[in-house]
Each structure stands twice: as C-alpha cells, then as structure tokens.
Amino acid sequence: MPKICKSCGKEYTGEYCEHCGYGNPNLKIKAAKKYKTKIPERFLPLDEQERLAKERLAQGKKPKNKTVKQKRNQKILLIILVVLVVGIILFVLYNQGMFSRNDPDDLINQYFTSICEMDYDKYNACFSRDLAKENNKAIKAEGLDKDKAMETLYSDYINVFGKGFKSTVSIDETTEMDRGDIIKEELDYQEQYGKSVSIAEEKVVKTTVSFEGSVSSEDVKFDVYIGRIGAKWCVLNVKEVDDIQTAPSANKK
Numbered sequence: 001m002p003k004i005c006k007s008c009g010k011e012y013t014g015e016y017c018e019h020c021g022y023g024n025p026n027l028k029i030k031a032a033k034k035y036k037t038k039i040p041e042r043f044l045p046l047d048e049q050e051r052l053a054k055e056r057l058a059q060g061k062k063p064k065n066k067t068v069k070q071k072r073n074q075k076i077l078l079i080i081l082v083v084l085v086v087g088i089i090l091f092v093l094y095n096q097g098m099f100s101r102n103d104p105d106d107l108i109n110q111y112f113t114s115i116c117e118m119d120y121d122k123y124n125a126c127f128s129r130d131l132a133k134e135n136n137k138a139i140k141a142e143g144l145d146k147d148k149a150m151e152t153l154y155s156d157y158i159n160v161f162g163k164g165f166k167s168t169v170s171i172d173e174t175t176e177m178d179r180g181d182i183i184k185e186e187l188d189y190q191e192q193y194g195k196s197v198s199i200a201e202e203k204v205v206k207t208t209v210s211f212e213g214s215v216s217s218e219d220v221k222f223d224v225y226i227g228r229i230g231a232k233w234c235v236l237n238v239k240e241v242d243d244i245q246t247a248p249s250a251n252k253k
Contacts, residue, residue: 115236
C-alpha cells in the first residue's frame with residue numbers, strides 16, 4: 001500500500017521514501033552538522049585560549065575574547081587608576097588641613113611652649129600652611145638655621161627672663177568671632193599671602209602666660225586669635241594686651 005512521505009509529500013511503497021530518502025537509517029544529512037555542539041572558547045583550558053588568541057593576532061584578526069592575562073592586566077591597571085585618584089583626593093584634603101585635627105587649647109599651649117623651648121618646627125606647626133611656608137622662606141633668606149631663627153625672633157624674651165625660661169598658660173576667656181570679622185580675616189589673609197582661604201571658625205582666646213626664668217618672672221596677658229582652616233586650628237595672630245615693652249607679639253598686625 002502506498003505511503004505519503006512526511007518530508008516531501010510524495011507517495012512511496014518501500015520502507016523509506018525513494019524520492020527524498022526520508023526514513024532511510026543509513027542516510028547522512030549534512031544539514032544536521034550545524035547542530036553539533038561546539039565548546040565555547042571561554043570554557044577551553046587556559047593554555048588553549050592563549051594559543052587561539054595568538055593565532056588570531058598572527059593572522060591579523062581581533063581576538064574573540066580577552067585572555068586571562070589580558071583580563072588580569074586590565075584589573076591591575078584599574079586598581080592603579082583607582083589608587084591614583086584616591087591618592088590625589090587625599091593629597092588635596094591633606095593640603096586643606098582636613099586630616100590635621102587638633103584642640104584649640106592644646107594649640108595655644110604648643111605655641112607658648114615652643115617659644116620657651118626655642119623649637120622652630122613645633123612653633124611653625126602652629127600656623128597655617130601658607131604662613132609656615134613664608135616663615136621658612138624668611139629664615140632661608142636671612143641665612144638663619146632654625147635655632148638661630150627662634151633666638152633672633154624672641155631675643156627680647158631671653159634678655160628679660162633669661163635663657164631657658166619656662167611658661168605656664170592659663171585660658172581666661174574664649175570669644176567666638178562673628179561671620180563679618182571672619183570674612184575680613186579671610187580678605188586680610190588673601191592680601192598677605194596671595195591665596196584665598198576659608199576659615200570655618202575663628203576665636204579670640206584671652207590668655208595669661210606666666211613666664212619664669214633665671215633673670216625675672218612675669219605674668220603677661222595675650223589675645224590669641226585662632227581659626228579653623230579645614231579641620232586644623234591655626235594661630236592667626238597674637239596680640240599682647242598689657243603695654244609691656246619687653247614681651248613682643250608674634251605676627252602682630
């Protein structure tokens with residue numbers, strides 16, 4: 001009895017279609033080869049991936065996938081870039097004083113203690129970065145070393161109280177400066193150092209300093225002006241309150 005071929009639709013009488021071969025178990029269909037599974041290159045062993053990539057490069061072809069080495073190098077470059085960006089950000093913040101947190105009272109004690117000890121580095125660290133640089137330029141221009149610079153700057157103290165004098169600092173009163181006074185201070189700062197500065201807070205600290213030395217002893221009152229630049233408190237100005245000729249002021253306006 002004739003059969004209808006499910007593939008070509010023609011009649012056939014044998015076990016398989018004589019026209020298209022449908023049903024013939026020995027017939028190999030070439031079209032079926034395209035359905036054979038091929039292992040993706042990314043799942044091949046690493047050495048095989050490297051070999052195929054080199055072959056494509058030698059033939060002037062673009063690699064299909066990045067090799068493990070290329071991916072590793074890309075990650076290293078990305079990490080280096082991130083580190084550089086973070087480093088630049090931290091450097092900028094450091095220059096703005098964001099990581100130099102200190103206490104206002106400790107700052108004032110450091111200022112007067114550094115004078116007694118004739119410690120230039122400790123003294124210079126009390127000021128803003130710009131003022132500290134100006135101080136360094138000044139002593140270099142005068143040809144002074146750090147010890148000689150302090151002895152020259154505070155020679156009056158040495159003459160009055162004696163070399164190796166000591167000091168005891170008492171904080172009498174602290175007054176917050178209003179925004180108008182702070183803006184004026186910022187303008188004065190820009191005029192003096194040629195750089196704009198943002199002073200977040202400013203205080204006037206009334207201080208009594210008891211100097212004691214081998215020659216004489218005396219209590220001297222000062223108004224110490226301090227400002228917070230970034231996170232760091234800096235000495236902006238020091239004015240002697242008592243009209244005593246022998247006790248000089250630092251950075252007097």
